[in-house]
């Protein structure tokens with residue numbers, strides 16, 4: 195039997211580069227603004243735990259590959275670690291650290307009783323069959339052992355993972371507990387299918403939240419979504435659902451980019467016909483007949499009202515920011531704009547709804563799923579969406595008002611609010627005797 199070791203490498207791709215620098219620069223700027231206690235700065239600049247596991251998996255052809263999985267637990271001052279798992283070639287320890295930090299700010303901003311964590315496996319899932327991915331996921335869960343748990347660290351879907359991945363994780367985790375405890379562990383992950391404790395609406399929650407924050411932002415400017423044009427990078431969970439809700443409100447999708455191609459049609463791309471197309475075309479938008487293919491370098495420069503990056507990090511940078519014509523960017527993805535890019539956008543009066551607010555609908559719905567499992571309840575879709583809207587309204591209004599009061603951008607405002615809540619927890623706990 196052959197054994198292949200998938201040695202983790204620094205990916206060198208722009209996606210993972212500088213993510214830590216970005217998140218730390220964002221943190222430093224807010225910490226300075228609120229004059230955050232120096233000891234708390236020290237605590238929040240590092241991660242609590244970094245778990246790296248190597249685990250063997252048998253491939254369909256009988257060979258064995260050894261994979262490397264990551265789970266970074268940044269901070270749990272407000273509650274158990276919470277955040278997604280990503281399967282992508284760009285996953286490495288730096289990316290996991292940065293993404294875990296973003297989760298801490300996000301769960302704090304939204305007022306959830308959670309901290310922040312993130313992880314994943316450095317692999318390209320298109321190279322593996324479904325049964326191989328199932329075995330990889332189960333072995334990863336087994337290797338993580340008690341480093342995850344329903345009251346300790348609760349993973350969820352992210353790039354290239356979904357409700358099926360979460361079902362395999364839940365099943366593996368629960369079946370390795372003592373029989374009498376198995377059913378008490380269903381909330382070890384969220385984003386599960388509805389048949390095994392998943393929340394109706396978790397699938398669309400992130401996109402719904404992105405849509406709501408855009409709508410709320412436009413309302414503050416006395417504008418509406420009807421007839422606004424928008425472009426979306428990424429047509430997966432977040433990109434699709436965001437586009438779907440925006441279209442339902444009368445906005446027009448004019449361009450879409452995924453890893454395979456960039457599509458453009460100034461007269462509009464119908465969201466569900468593109469979705470139907472990708473479902474029979476290897477999940478790729480390339481070749482969709484009712485749009486032209488454009489050069490990917492020109493994508494963000496297209497003439498439109500709104501841009502929704504909903505793929506990977508570091509997509510809008512000093513290299514392309516000055517060409518952007520849209521007046522609003524809503525960050526469906528985590529960290530899609532780097533700091534240099536952001537400076538250019540802000541100096542060109544382009545507004546940004548920051549990731550930790552914009553895409554927080556996902557983790558809010560995950561919290562609802564966690565509560566549902568913990569309390570032995572079954573929630574209905576309407577209830578989920580109403581409660582999600584209510585929670586997002588509260589965080590949106592807080593961020594918007596604070597940004598206005600302090601004359602700062604919305605990202606800095608969101609960070610200040612998030613960090614102050616963690617600071618309060620540390621002070622009340624008495625970390626400084």
Ligand SMILES: NC(=O)C1=CN([C@@H]2O[C@H](COP(=O)(O)OP(=O)(O)OC[C@H]3O[C@@H](n4cnc5c(N)ncnc54)[C@H](OP(=O)(O)O)[C@@H]3O)[C@@H](O)[C@H]2O)C=CC1
Nearest residue numbers: 352353354400428429430431432452453505527528553556
């Ligand atoms: N899922 C969730 O609930 C949440 C997700 N997020 C963030 O949203 C983003 C998207 O996540 P999600 O929708 O779940 O992931 P998915 O895996 O469902 O979709 C990812 C999409 O991004 C596209 N993509 C990948 N690489 C590139 C590239 N180089 N250029 C253009 N497009 C690319 C993929 O295209 P292809 O299929 O061709 O590879 C796919 O369409 C991530 O940043 C994630 O962290 C944030 C909050 C919650």
Ligand SMILES: O=C(O)CCC(=O)C(=O)O
Nearest residue numbers: 277278350352556557560
């Ligand atoms: O639902 C969750 O727990 C986290 C989702 C996530 O990874 C994110 O918000 O970036």
